[in-house]
Amino acid sequence: MEKTEFEIAASMLRGKLVDIARFYLSDEDEAEDIVQEAMLKLWLVRDRIDREKNISPMGMTVTVIFASTACGDSRPIRTKA
Secondary structure (H helix, E strand, O other), rough: OHHHHHHHHHHHHHHHHHHHHHHHHHHHHHHHHHHHHHHHHHHHHHOOOOOOOOHHHOOOOOOOOHHHHHHOOOOOOOOOO
């Protein structure tokens, strides 16, 4: 995935990720930090993301993992079987 493609996809996804992080965390700033970490993780693996694939599922998964870890949620994260 090229830089400009990533920037466009990430900007469209960011709001949704912030909403997900807010669901887990009561602190707005902490939710923003979690999304920033998720975006960084996506950026680091962008060369492995296929152009045709949507980064949204990966972004949401990373955000949920980071947010649940930050809030101390010890429950296992649900995944599709």
